[in-house]
Amino acid sequence: MEPSGLAAGEAQGSAPAAALLEILRETFGYTEFRGQQQAIVEHVTGGGDAVVLMPTGGGKSLCYQIPALARSGCGIVISPLIALMQDQVAALRQNGVAAASLDSGQKADEARSVLAALHAGELDLLYMSPERLFASGMLERLEGIDLALFAIDEAHCVSQWGHDFRPEYSQLAVLAERFPQVPRLALTATADGPTRQEIRERLCLDQARAFVSSFDRPNIRYRIAQADGGRGGSARDRLLRFIREEHAGEAGIVYCLSRKKVDAVAEWLAEQGVTALPYHAGLPAATRAANQTRFLREEGVVMVATIAFGMGIDKPNVRFVAHLNLPKSLEGYYQETGRAGRDGLPANAWMVFGLQDVVTLRQMLEGSQAGAERQRVEQQKLEAMLGFCEITSCRRQALLGYFDEHMPEPCGACDNCLEPPATWDASVPVQKLLSCIYRTGERFGAGHVIDVLRGSASERLTRLGHDRLSTFGIGKELDKAQWRGVVRQLLARGLLRLDDEGYGGLKLDPACRPVLRGEEGIHLREEAARPEKGTRSASPARRDTARTVAAMDTEDRSLWEALRGLRTELARDQGVPPYVIFSDATLLEMVAAAPRTHDEMAGISGVGQHKLERYGDAFIKAIEGHFGL
Template sequence: MSRSLEILNEIFGYPAFRGQQAEIVEHVADGGDSLVLMPTGGGKSLCYQIPSLVRREAGFGAGIVVSPLIALMQDQVAALTEVGVRAAYLNSTLSGAEAAATERALRNGEIDLLYVAPERLMTPRFLDLLDSLPVGLFAIDEAHCVSQWGHDFRPEYIQLSVLHERFPDVPRIALTATADAITRDEIVHRLALDDARIFVSSFDRPNIRYRIVEKDNARSQLLDFIRAEHTNKAGTTDAGVIYCLSRRKVEETADWLKGQGIRALPYHAGMEFEMRQKHQEMFQREEGIVMCATIAFGMGIDKPDVRFVAHLDLPKSVEGYYQETGRAGRDGLPANAWMAYGLGDVVQQRKMIDESEADDAHKRVQTGKLDALLGLCEVASCRRVRLLAYFGETSKPCGNCDTCLEPPASFDATREAQMALSCVYRAQKASGFRFGAGYLIDILRGTRSEKVLQRGHEKLSTFGVGSALSEPEWRAVFRQLVAFGYLAVDHDGFGALVLTDASKPVLKGEERVTLRKYVKPVRSRQTSARTGERADPTARMSPREKARWERLRAWRAETAKSDGVPAYVIFHDATLAEIARSDPDTVDDLRHIPGIGVRKLERFGNELLDVVGSD
């Protein structure tokens, strides 16, 4: 362990391990298998990078890292190269000559860590190459991709069990930030990790504030949120990611935000590869860019200063929501997870499950995962407690989510639920057709629309009985009745609502129903407690320290441009902020600042002192 600590300090510039890192590193460096569940930003990469380097020094050969993500490979290799580690990757972005040169370097013992895509790893040619070489360890990143029940299933991951069979003496470490109990069991089974030690860190990301709002012109709500909480006085927007369900919505949202003066870029799988690559690099290397994307974007992006993740559409599962929101605040500074959610989202997701080509078993699992997410959306108590409970973790109210900061009011909605459920039943019985929430609300509110009159539904006993509630209030009632399983979305593809067995006790008066009270959305307003301000590393700096900070950032931007890497690969904001505050006079002073290892000290030490010393 002493050598591991030396590497942590000398190469990566950190004085001590965090949480379970030390125990994991020791176990893997000693040749043990492990499954590591650790939240994004928790330091998973060090759990295989340091054992790889320890074992490399001991003559065991290079560490082989299996990753499905080109962006992650490139980021990790760039960062490792900056600190003096001999790292490389093999993926589809390399030419034949470049790939051959990398393989040659691996044969010659000139690589400490090699990142490789699972498709390439599993080729007979590459496996034969590994057979001929000493291998230090296998790290299987994003291990949840092995699960057929998961949200990022990759068929080629299932084949990775061959590593255990073909290289039984090489330790394996599987890592993921997202896995419920079912997924964990499948990872162990699929990768033959039955004898592995399982390390489960807390899934809590206390720096992220979770907020879910009721949709009421979602784009305008999003714009208000960005302007109020993630735009500084100079008009610069924080880096953020906005997730949409469809490619078309991604394009339209990016164009609309551009029209509102926000630097927004689209990203989805339907774009040309070169354009996707260009947008991704801009997001990583420039400031003030908001990426509008489908879930194709974000996995493996190491950008630490993403200040917010927003959802304009409902994700498919709690795992998907957790992983996507986890791309915010990797640097540990405050960040926001914001989502707009409405009845239409529920209907759309139910419809997608019903119309998918999956078998009944998969549909049941998908429905269960969606129900869990709806429960998170509708919960009246702490969202974080509910989120962590999904992953089997017990916690206390966090004080940093919307339901803690502004507890929602609940009310006995039994009478309203009976009205709604009865209307669903009577409208269908009277006409033989099923109807969506909008039409049913017209009946309940006594709206004499052309369609209502044509069908004679103004004669129903439920016509007008709900006139005391507004249309948005009724939408909130129907949304929650669907979320809690009293209503279901019909399989006809039109979003019609049907009664479930769970509705019968309510209609008979045998069960009470408690719902969240509808609150009219209000425009976000800039306050002294805005997240962007609290996330500002200069918040407690003196004018002189702020001036140093700005000079350091300008120097970092120029250096990153010269090296052809994102700015955070040179130094994270937290490291620059500490330099600005501590005002170092000597290279030895810099040595004690977290994030500055020996290689960076040698390369940048004098430059940093020059920048700081020009007060």
């Protein structure tokens, strides 16, 4: 067991702050807590229940790992995915913590060994899925064990309206009944107001103390562009340009809506020289596992995936997350983009989307077997996502506002802040569009309506007699791409909706009447293309502190590559991801400080006592070798 630094009898009470800080420093290699970490750690160590909302990369894991080390007994961590558990266990073992997991991928003798260690009191932390908790008499087994705490990670999975709903999470309320004296904490990075309340109710944490940190991820730059019309090339061409110009040789995730698109994009990127791999539920399990292992353990791999990938990925140096389709909700978008830059260094959240995304998602929603109430909630979430894409103001302010957090000033770093979009008075064109939709019977899709407006008489259009309508040819002042942008923005604003049958037909919403009658004007975002070439700059909050590889001179870059190569070699020998040896942020600090003694190396953030003893000499030797010493 890892020594806690607490005197006998102190572990179950309110531990001295100095003792908790010692665990932080000696075990994890950090000299101070961040944000609300210390308050949470002290509260849980003292036996209190907690609901913790903290952004990805904010240090949620330490909020239960340190109390588990400080308190008597083993901490039980409920986690949704095997990959997430394995990552956490590997990282803890690197720090000298006695951690293990129980999962379906283990052999019987390995599981028996873990259970034996649990009963012998040899474990500090044990990770398992909710399914494993409720299987094979595990609850009864735990009743005979000295338990430090229960930590329910990814607690938003309990929400029946959420994007990662797991029915098994709703059964975790039983922990309050069977283990009333054991502190419980629920942790998540993604929860709006209703989801927070649902977490409290479903997990019986009504009386738990809430710790809500800022949802802001200041190191992530948000960028969204329209895919319609081909300006700047196809979405794939723009993605390739983005990767080559800003993230060559760096790890990233590309999200697509369908399995077919995942396969096509991954194959195409690979043909263009990008190390890209596919990931979706339609691939053989062995292929998925192999691709995920390569993503975790190799440098510079880009994973092209459906949203089935990512929740259990703890890789800190993902430098970008790209979306080639519109996410279903802002919660999903926030969590998916949050997988970039977990190490606090600059990262990009990049997306292109088009009108077809809106049509597809709404057809999927209307064709689902969900009840009316769930469809209504998901419709609202989709509309909020659309509104976020179409806004002309600061994206960070809007994203934080969705999670009930007020940001007084624009961030100055998102695309809308750096390149404010132009708007135009679209009142007359919108009236033309609305009138055309009405006169064609509110049953045709955007392409047909636009053809009528532009006077493009196809055989079908002529057969229907739409070339004789008063709206035929009255919209030639806009090209097809501009008209599609108008349609998309009106859908986002709720002035138009798609037909209830799910065929993509445009219908007028009652909210459009004041605009159609000329009682209200309307300004829309211009569809003119903006330069795709960007910079690697992060938001102002990180520019002065983040030392990026791009900013290095030749000598520093050479040392960086040497240290990264050593890290990869050590990780390969042990069969673990490189980042569990040392994070990119730790290596960058080594490049800047060039430590040459154990005392100097101990001052590097992320170098705890166990890692110092295990790796200190090797990295010091690499640094000295670089300088010819």
